[in-house]
Amino acid sequence: ATSNEPRPIKRLNETLINRIAAGEIIHRPASALKELIENSLDAGSTSIKVSVKDGGLKLLQIQDNGHGIRKTDLPILAERFTTSKISSFSDLSRIATYGFRGEALASISHVARLSVTTKTKKDGHAWKATYSDGVLVPAKAGQSADPKPSAGNDGTIITIEDLFFNTPTRLSALRSASDEYARILDVMTKYAVHNSRVSFQCKKAGSGSPELTTPANSTIPQAIKLLYGHTIANELLHATPTSSGEQDPDESMDVDEEDQDMDEKGSWRSEVYFTNANYQAKKTNFLLFINHRLVESSRMKRAVEAVYTSILPKGASPFVYLSLEVDPKHVDVNVHPTKKEVHFLNEDGITAEICSAVQATLAKQATSRSFETQT
Numbered sequence: 001a002t003s004n005e006p007r008p009i010k011r012l013n014e015t016l017i018n019r020i021a022a023g024e025i026i027h028r029p030a031s032a033l034k035e036l037i038e039n040s041l042d043a044g045s046t047s048i049k050v051s052v053k054d055g056g057l058k059l060l061q062i063q064d065n066g067h068g069i070r071k072t073d074l075p076i077l078a079e080r081f082t083t084s085k086i087s088s089f090s091d092l093s094r095i096a097t098y099g100f101r102g103e104a105l106a107s108i109s110h111v112a113r114l115s116v117t118t119k120t121k122k123d124g125h126a127w128k129a130t131y132s133d134g135v136l137v138p139a140k141a142g143q144s145a146d147p148k149p150s151a152g153n154d155g156t157i158i159t160i161e162d163l164f165f166n167t168p169t170r171l172s173a174l175r176s177a178s179d180e181y182a183r184i185l186d187v188m189t190k191y192a193v194h195n196s197r198v199s200f201q202c203k204k205a206g207s208g209s210p211e212l213t214t215p216a217n218s219t220i221p222q223a224i225k226l227l228y229g230h231t232i233a234n235e236l237l238h239a240t241p242t243s244s245g246e247q248d249p250d251e252s253m254d255v256d257e258e259d260q261d262m263d264e265k266g267s268w269r270s271e272v273y274f275t276n277a278n279y280q281a282k283k284t285n286f287l288l289f290i291n292h293r294l295v296e297s298s299r300m301k302r303a304v305e306a307v308y309t310s311i312l313p314k315g316a317s318p319f320v321y322l323s324l325e326v327d328p329k330h331v332d333v334n335v336h337p338t339k340k341e342v343h344f345l346n347e348d349g350i351t352a353e354i355c356s357a358v359q360a361t362l363a364k365q366a367t368s369r370s371f372e373t374q375t
């Protein structure tokens with residue numbers, strides 16, 4: 001056939017489809033870990049311990065003390081689009097969990113060896129199950145694929161071994177184990193700041209002392225201090241910009257028309273911890289959580305950086321932690337395979353209000369400081 005002629009369209013085989021789909025969600029060890037941390041948080045865990053070998057490529061294991069998985073659910077656990085978190089399309093508009101698509105464990109099972117040990121409070125002992133390509137498989141040749149009774153505490157241990165063993169191009173695109181480990185620590189650090197009530201631990205398998213460890217029941221500034229150091233923590237300011245409807249309780253008593261307007265725009269609240277002019281980093285460190293999801297937004301980052309241009313010398317950048325909560329029905333979390341982007345209503349308006357609150361706090365601190373030096 002000449003190159004002018006159309007080639008026949010063929011159906012891809014299932015294994016290939018699944019591997020392609022998995023590659024969109026699981027880019028590297030840190031993206032697998034993000035999914036696992038979110039599952040542990042969704043399960044109500046207060047302790048999350050991670051153990052890593054070769055930057056997560058050889059081994060990535062996460063142990064939590066959450067509600068566990070029912071034994072009867074184990075056969076479909078790693079199937080694509082199986083989830084305990086939503087059951088209808090409309091559930092998406094009130095989503096309060098990280099997960100909802102039931103794709104993470106399935107994806108992992110297509111590009112790695114996956115095993116799960118889990119125990120609910122009701123179970124007398126834990127169950128251990130091994131998966132490959134979405135289904136239960138025997139842990140060892142000759143055994144049955146059924147989950148096996150096992151020792152274990154309440155909660156879940158997920159073990160991922162030999163990530164990307166069957167996708168060599170993905171494997172060769174990753175740089176080094178130490179680079180991957182740094183990314184793992186970065187993801188964990190950010191989740192540990194935002195979920196400061198949960199205790200996090202991350203260590204290299206076989207090594208004694210963890211690289212990252214946080215106690216349970218910390219506050220966010222305590223977690224920032226522990227994880228980012230006192231140079232940042234000592235210069236932190238705090239603001240809680242909130243939609244005007246919530247800030248002023250009288251306003252919600254106003255006439256119906258305004259209530260409607262309020263409802264259309266949506267109420268929101270935020271919490272910001274940000275460094276003052278004394279702290280000057282080379283690059284902005286911007287931790288952004290929207291409805292508790294760690295997301296990226298270059299627009300919001302630029303807006304926040306713009307606030308600092310009049311405060312910091314050229315080339316100097318701040319540390320900013322921003323947690324924004326908006327009505328779930330105004331957020332679309334289903335715009336990106338890894339959910340690292342979300343769209344929400346009135347993004348520019350909300351960003352502008354947050355930035356002016358940050359600006360006001362910075363300005364107030366600057367004047368009180370110059371007043372101090374004058375007197």
Ligand code: ADP
Nearest residue numbers: 039043068083084099100101102103104105156
């Ligand atoms: P999703 O989180 O989108 O539901 P996942 O593939 O990440 O999809 O997980 C599938 C299901 O497995 C979850 O809905 C949940 O019921 C269960 N699950 C996964 N990890 C855990 C865990 N650490 N603790 C309890 N249940 C879990």
Ligand code: MG
Nearest residue numbers: 035039099104
């Ligand atoms: Mg999940």
